[in-house]
Amino acid sequence: MILVLHGPNLNLLGTREPDVYGLQTLADINEELKKIATENDVELETFQSNSEGDLVDRIQQSIAEEVEAIIINPAAYTHYSIAIRDALAAVEVPIIEVHLSNIYQREEFRHKSVISPVVTGQIAGFGAGSYILALQQVLRLIG
Numbered sequence: 001m002i003l004v005l006h007g008p009n010l011n012l013l014g015t016r017e018p019d020v021y022g023l024q025t026l027a028d029i030n031e032e033l034k035k036i037a038t039e040n041d042v043e044l045e046t047f048q049s050n051s052e053g054d055l056v057d058r059i060q061q062s063i064a065e066e067v068e069a070i071i072i073n074p075a076a077y078t079h080y081s082i083a084i085r086d087a088l089a090a091v092e093v094p095i096i097e098v099h100l101s102n103i104y105q106r107e108e109f110r111h112k113s114v115i116s117p118v119v120t121g122q123i124a125g126f127g128a129g130s131y132i133l134a135l136q137q138v139l140r141l142i143g
């Protein structure tokens with residue numbers, strides 16, 4: 001199973017700063033990811049939370065499950081959540097960090113990811129396409 005985690009405020013996609021994050025809703029993105037997963041005979045589960053603790057709990061839970069890879073957009077937690085970083089560091093499967101926007105092109109506080117040092121790789125700047133690219137790479141890694 002591939003686990004896709006979405007952090008805070010990503011439930012507002014479609015209406016939230018569409019010039020930065022695009023017009024696709026989170027449901028649209030999840031549906032597209034599930035379609036690709038089904039075509040490739042893999043299970044894919046999505047989970048969104050605005051709460052840091054819930055995301056940490058879901059990551060911890062994944063260790064006990066048959067999760068083969070994690071795709072995560074930690075959203076604002078990217079820049080300061082040591083708790084999410086530490087939870088991800090405890091995971092042994094490949095982890096892809098995803099951002100819709102190019103965080104390096106934006107405010108300086110977004111340039112730093114405390115998550116990046118513990119993930120396999122990062123994809124940023126392609127809108128919803130960042131998730132698709134991440135899934136394609138995960139399929140190659142677990143294939």
Ligand code: DQA
Nearest residue numbers: 073074075076099100101110
């Ligand atoms: C984001 C970038 C973060 O800086 C921001 O806090 C988000 C979304 C992105 O996908 O571009 O909520 O992770």
